[in-house]
Amino acid sequence: MTVPLVEVADLRVAFADGPVVDGISFTLHRGQCLALVGESGSGKSVTARTLIGLTGYRSRVSADRLAFDGADVTGFTERNWRRVRGAQVGFILQDALASLDSLRPVGREIAEPLRLHTTLNRQQRDEKVRELLASVGVPEPEVRARQYPHQLSGGLRQRALIASAIACDPALLIADEPTTALDATVAVQVLALLERLKGSETGLLMVSHDLSVVARLADRVAVLRAGRIVEEGPTERVLHDPRHSYTKALLAAVPVAHAKGARLSAGPAPALAAVLAGSPRTAGTGPVIEARGLFKSFPGPDGDARSAVTDVSLTLNQAETLGIVGESGSGKTTTARMLLGLENPDAGEVRVDGQPLAQLPRAARRRLQFIYQDPLSSFDPRFTVRRVIGEALRAAGHPRGERRPRTLELLELVALDPGVLRRRPLELSGGQRQRVAIARALAARPEVIVCDEPVSALDVSVQAQILDLLTDLQQSLGLAYLFISHDLGVIYHVSDRVLVMKDGAVVESNSVSEVFAHPQHKYTKALLAAIPRLETAHRRPADQSAAQPADNRESAGV
Amino acid sequence: MRTGSLLRRIGFRLLAGVGVLWGAATLSFIALHVTAGDAALATVAGQGANPTEAVLRAVRHDYGLDQPIYVQYLRYLGRLVRGDLGQSYQQRIPVAKAIAEQLGPTVQLAVAAALVAVLLAVGVALLTARRRPWIGSLSSGVELVLTSTPTFVLGLLLLIVFSFKTRLLPVSGNQGLASLILPTFTLALPIAAVLAQVLRTELEEVLEQPFIVTVRSRGMRDVAVRVRHALRHSLVQVVTMSGYVIGSLLGGAVITETLFVRQGVGQLMLNGVTNKDIPMVLGIVVFASVVYVVVNLLVDIGYTVIDPRLVTR
Numbered sequence A: 001m002t003v004p005l006v007e008v009a010d011l012r013v014a015f016a017d018g019p020v021v022d023g024i025s026f027t028l029h030r031g032q033c034l035a036l037v038g039e040s041g042s043g044k045s046v047t048a049r050t051l052i053g054l055t056g057y058r059s060r061v062s063a064d065r066l067a068f069d070g071a072d073v074t075g076f077t078e079r080n081w082r083r084v085r086g087a088q089v090g091f092i093l094q095d096a097l098a099s100l101d102s103l104r105p106v107g108r109e110i111a112e113p114l115r116l117h118t119t120l121n122r123q124q125r126d127e128k129v130r131e132l133l134a135s136v137g138v139p140e141p142e143v144r145a146r147q148y149p150h151q152l153s154g155g156l157r158q159r160a161l162i163a164s165a166i167a168c169d170p171a172l173l174i175a176d177e178p179t180t181a182l183d184a185t186v187a188v189q190v191l192a193l194l195e196r197l198k199g200s201e202t203g204l205l206m207v208s209h210d211l212s213v214v215a216r217l218a219d220r221v222a223v224l225r226a227g228r229i230v231e232e233g234p235t236e237r238v239l240h241d242p243r244h245s246y247t248k249a250l251l252a253a254v255p256v257a258h259a260k261g262a263r264l265s266a267g268p269a270p271a272l273a274a275v276l277a278g279s280p281r282t283a284g285t286g287p288v289i290e291a292r293g294l295f296k297s298f299p300g301p302d303g304d305a306r307s308a309v310t311d312v313s314l315t316l317n318q319a320e321t322l323g324i325v326g327e328s329g330s331g332k333t334t335t336a337r338m339l340l341g342l343e344n345p346d347a348g349e350v351r352v353d354g355q356p357l358a359q360l361p362r363a364a365r366r367r368l369q370f371i372y373q374d375p376l377s378s379f380d381p382r383f384t385v386r387r388v389i390g391e392a393l394r395a396a397g398h399p400r401g402e403r404r405p406r407t408l409e410l411l412e413l414v415a416l417d418p419g420v421l422r423r424r425p426l427e428l429s430g431g432q433r434q435r436v437a438i439a440r441a442l443a444a445r446p447e448v449i450v451c452d453e454p455v456s457a458l459d460v461s462v463q464a465q466i467l468d469l470l471t472d473l474q475q476s477l478g479l480a481y482l483f484i485s486h487d488l489g490v491i492y493h494v495s496d497r498v499l500v501m502k503d504g505a506v507v508e509s510n511s512v513s514e515v516f517a518h519p520q521h522k523y524t525k526a527l528l529a530a531i532p533r534l535e536t537a538h539r540r541p542a543d544q545s546a547a548q549p550a551d552n553r554e555s556a557g558v
Numbered sequence B: 001m002r003t004g005s006l007l008r009r010i011g012f013r014l015l016a017g018v019g020v021l022w023g024a025a026t027l028s029f030i031a032l033h034v035t036a037g038d039a040a041l042a043t044v045a046g047q048g049a050n051p052t053e054a055v056l057r058a059v060r061h062d063y064g065l066d067q068p069i070y071v072q073y074l075r076y077l078g079r080l081v082r083g084d085l086g087q088s089y090q091q092r093i094p095v096a097k098a099i100a101e102q103l104g105p106t107v108q109l110a111v112a113a114a115l116v117a118v119l120l121a122v123g124v125a126l127l128t129a130r131r132r133p134w135i136g137s138l139s140s141g142v143e144l145v146l147t148s149t150p151t152f153v154l155g156l157l158l159l160i161v162f163s164f165k166t167r168l169l170p171v172s173g174n175q176g177l178a179s180l181i182l183p184t185f186t187l188a189l190p191i192a193a194v195l196a197q198v199l200r201t202e203l204e205e206v207l208e209q210p211f212i213v214t215v216r217s218r219g220m221r222d223v224a225v226r227v228r229h230a231l232r233h234s235l236v237q238v239v240t241m242s243g244y245v246i247g248s249l250l251g252g253a254v255i256t257e258t259l260f261v262r263q264g265v266g267q268l269m270l271n272g273v274t275n276k277d278i279p280m281v282l283g284i285v286v287f288a289s290v291v292y293v294v295v296n297l298l299v300d301i302g303y304t305v306i307d308p309r310l311v312t313r
Helices: A044-050 A080-085 A106-117 A124-136 A141-145 A154-165 A184-198 A211-217 A235-240 A246-253 A332-339 A387-395 A398-412 A418-422 A432-443 A461-477 A488-493 A510-515 A522-529 A541-547 B002-035 B039-045 B053-063 B069-083 B095-128 B133-148 B151-165 B180-206 B209-215 B222-240 B242-259 B265-274 B276-304
Strands: A006-015 A018-028 A035-037 A060-062 A065-066 A088-092 A172-176 A203-208 A219-223 A228-234 A285-299 A304-319 A319-327 A347-352 A368-371 A448-452 A478-487 A495-501 A503-511
Touching: A006 A044, A018 A044, A018 A211, A018 A228, A018 A448, A035 A044, A035 A211, A035 A418, A044 A172, A044 A203, A060 A368, A060 B095, A080 A285, A080 A304, A088 A154, A088 A510, A088 B069, A106 A124, A106 A141, A106 A154, A124 A141, A124 A154, A124 B276, A141 A503, A141 A541, A154 A184, A154 A246, A154 A432, A154 B209, A172 A184, A184 A203, A184 A211, A184 A495, A184 A522, A203 A211, A219 A448, A246 A304, A285 A332, A285 A478, A285 B151, A304 A332, A304 A478, A319 A488, A332 A347, A332 A448, A368 B039, A387 A398, A387 A418, A387 A461, A387 B222, A398 A432, A432 A461, A432 A488, A461 A478, A478 A488, A488 A510, A495 A510, A495 A522, A503 A510, A503 A522, A541 B222, B002 B069, B002 B276, B095 B180, B095 B222, B095 B242, B133 B180, B151 B242, B180 B222, B222 B276, B242 B265, B242 B276, B265 B276
Parallel strands: A035 A203, A035 A219, A088 A172, A172 A203, A319 A478, A319 A495, A368 A448, A448 A478
Antiparallel strands: A006 A018, A006 A060, A006 A065, A219 A228, A285 A304, A285 A347, A495 A503
C-alpha cells in the first residue's frame, strides 16, 4: 500500500484546564475522506488543528506518531509548519463571514497563499484567483474578487474560503464544519464541491457535529467523545450498524423522517401532567391566532423599501404545531414578530382568539410567549436563573409569595435541577439555557409559544432533548407552537402543519405529511432534495421504536 | 451609491461641526459675560490708565457694549462667521493674527508628538499583544506610570536625564530639530501609553478571531499576521481615541511650551489667562474647537477607509 497521507497514533493535546484530545489514532489516504464526528468539546476541531500545528499557544501536543505524507512532524518548528500550511494542507473553517478577513476583498484573501508559497507575480496571481473562483463555481469571478465578504451571499463566501484553501493545490484539505452556517440548499452545493475537490490525489478530513452531513461525503467515520474515538469504520457500516452505544444515541437523536412521533432522546417521558395537576387548559381545536394578508417592508441600505413579508396569511389552532420553514431572509422571523405584536404590519391584520392583536390588553398578550435561538442574548447576564424566572412571574402578575413555589414548579416542568437557580446564564450549558428560556416563557401560562430556531445552536443530542421536552409540554399543557426553523428534519419532526416561505411569501402550506410526501412548489422540492439524510438502505435498530406515530398530533387538520 | 452615502455622511458631519462651533462660541460668550466684569474697564485698563466714566462710556459705545445682550450676542456671532475673533486687550492686535503668528511652532510640536505617539503605541502593542502574560503586564505597568505622571514632571525628568546630566539635547528654545525632541516626547509619551493600552486590548481580541486562524493556516508569519491583518481591525478603536488625542495635545502644549520656553499657541493661551486677556482666551477656545471639528471630520472619513463596510451600511 502507498504511504498514508496522514498517520496519527496516540495523539494527546492538553490545555491549561486538562486534556482535550486523549489518545486518538487514525490514518487517511489520498483520495479518501475521513470524517471526525462528535459534539462540541469532543476534541474534533483540536485534532484537526494539530495537523497544521495550530492548536493554539499554551497547548501541549504529544503523539507516538504524527506523520504527514510519510514525514514525521512531531518535531516541527513554527518555520517548518509554515511551509506545510496553505501549501500542502488547506484549511476551511465554518462560517466564512467570520473566517475571512472582513476588511479585505476576497480576491486578496485567495491570493494570499499564492503570495506566500509561490513565485507568481501580481498579474499571475490575479489570473489564478479568477481561475480558482471559477473552479469553485463562483459566477463573475472578476467582480467577486473585488468584493468584500459581507457583500457576498453565504454560499459564495464559503466558496471563496474554499478557493483560498485550495489555491496551492494542497494534498490534504481539512474542512471544519464547512456547511454548518449555510442554508440547506446551499450546503448541498458546497458538499458537492468538496466531493469534487477530493479527487484522487487529495485527502479530505471533515470535522462535523452532524452525522447526516458527513454521510454524503465520508468514506470513513470516526466518532469522537471526550477526546477519544469511540468508534471508527466505513461510513456505511457506522451509520447502519453502529456498535458503540454513543454512536447509536447520536444517530437516534437526528430527527429523520422515520423518527417522527418517536422520542429522540433516551429516557421515558416524565409525568408532566402530575407536576401541573389542575392547570392544563382543556385543549380545544379552534384557531388561537389568525393572520390575514400581512405585509411588511424595511428600508434597505439605499433608502428603498425592501419587502420582507408579502401577503402572508396563516392560522394557528389550539394545541397544534405550525412549522414555518425557509432559508435565511425568507421572512420567517419577521412574520413571527408581527404575530407577537413586536412589529406592526404595513397591511393586514393579526387576530388572537378573534380579537385584533392591536386592541388586546397587555395581560391578554402574555398568552403569546416566545423563545429564541440564542437565549443567552435574551438574558441579563447579571441575573441569576431565579431572578430571570422571578422577573417573568412578576410580569405575569404573580403575587410575591407565590413566586417561589411556582419557580420550582417551572423548573420541574423543564426538567432542571433547583441547583441552577443560583447560576447566571454564562454558567449554564446551551441546553440548560434553552430550558430556562422555556421556563420563562411558561411563567405566564401561555397558550402559544413562538419558537424561533430554538434548537439551531444546539448539539444534536441536546437538540433531541429540547424537542422532546417541547413535545411533552405540548401534550400536558395543551400549548400551540409556531415553530420556525431552517432545518426540515426538525420541522418535519415537530410540526402538524407546515408553511414553506421563500422571499417573504408563503409558497406552500399543507399538512406535514402532504408537504413532505407530495411537495407542490418547486422550491419545496428543492428544499426536500437538500435534506441531509442518513442513508436509508438499511433501517437502524433504533427506528423500530418509531413504529407508532402520534396520530393524535398529525390529524389536527389543515 | 458608495460615494453618495459618503458625501451624505460628510455633509451631516459638517452640519454637526457647525453645531459644535456654535455651542463653543455661545458658551464662550456666556462665560465672558458672567466672569469678565466690566469689559470696557478691562479693555482700557490694559494701558494702565485710570479711565474716567466718560472714557468708559465712549469705549462701551465703540465696542457696542451698551447694546442689549442679544444684539451683542448676534454681533459676536456675526464677527465669528466672518472669521473675526476680536481684539486682544493686551497685545492690541486681532486675536486671529496673534494665533496665526504663533501657530507654526505649535503645529510642529503637535504633529511631531502625534506621530511619535501613534508609532510608539502601534509598535509596543504589536510587540506585546498576546505574548507571555508577564510581557503584557510589564508593558501595561509602564504605560500606567507614564499615563499618570503629570506632563511637567515627565518633562523635567527628561530634561534632567538628557540635558542637565548628559547635555545631549538643548534645554529650551525653538532652534532646529534637536530642540523639538524633548518637548515632543514629553507630549507624546502619555498619549502613546494610553493608545498602546487600547490598541493592545483590541489586538488581543482580534487575534482570537476565526479569520486569524484562517490566515495562519495559509502559512503566514506571526509578524505578518499582526501587521497585515490584525492591526487594521484594531485601528478603528485607536481612531475613535482621536478626540482624546487632540485634547491631550492642546492641553499638553500649554505645559510643554512653558516648560521648554517655546513659543506657540500654548504660551499665548497661558499669557492670555494670566493677563485676563479674555478675547485671546476665547479666540483660542474657538480656534481649538475648529481644529477639533476638522480632525473629527477627517477621522470619520478615515473610518470608511479602514472599514469599507461602514460605507455600504
